[in-house]
């Protein structure tokens with residue numbers, strides 16, 4: 001890749017980790033710029049005007065342009081690599097799992113992890129407390145669906161790792177930090193171990 005790549009991120013975020021892991025697995029160097037989201041550093045007028053009007057990280061800076069949304073940034077990095085199937089159906093199937101991750105998985109598992117591990121239970125407001133049971137139920141349903149899908153296959157799409165696996169791995173492998181019991185999902189554990197032993201794998205750090 002000829003343009004300079006800068007990842008605007010928060011190290012403890014799984015959404016940011018997805019982008020770092022994608023870059024690591026395909027061997028693309030990415031400069032990192034850290035923001036403290038707990039201090040509102042992605043909500044400043046400068047950040048909103050220049051980096052992402054949606055006030056969130058990750059954002060991948062490519063030359064003088066910006067790509068918010070983790071899965072879009074992963075797709076930009078991996079375009080043309082082995083992480084994106086060339087078969088048309090498999091490509092769409094990969095996107096299916098990436099959209100599913102953003103709708104059924106991340107809003108439940110990542111949000112509970114954020115509330116429990118980063119915000120702290122005692123700091124939650126009433127509305128957040130009320131949502132915890134439904135997010136726990138939906139998070140377990142997502143993990144159960146993944147476990148069932150992986151019962152007779154090694155990867156989410158086709159017979160090789162793709163962005164679908166990377167995007168789902170990011171918050172699944174830290175779901176225990178949100179008090180999910182991953183031992184209930186043995187196929188998910190086997191799948192995670194495959195990723196963690198791959199050449200180029202990097203841990204999340206935070």
Ligand SMILES: N[C@@H](CCC(=O)N[C@@H](CS)C(=O)NCC(=O)O)C(=O)O
Nearest residue numbers: 013015037055056057058069070071
């Ligand atoms: N759908 C977005 C979600 C981005 C997101 O929620 N980012 C969080 C950290 S994981 C954030 O920036 N929070 C800070 C804030 O909302 O002020 C993606 O996949 O990139």
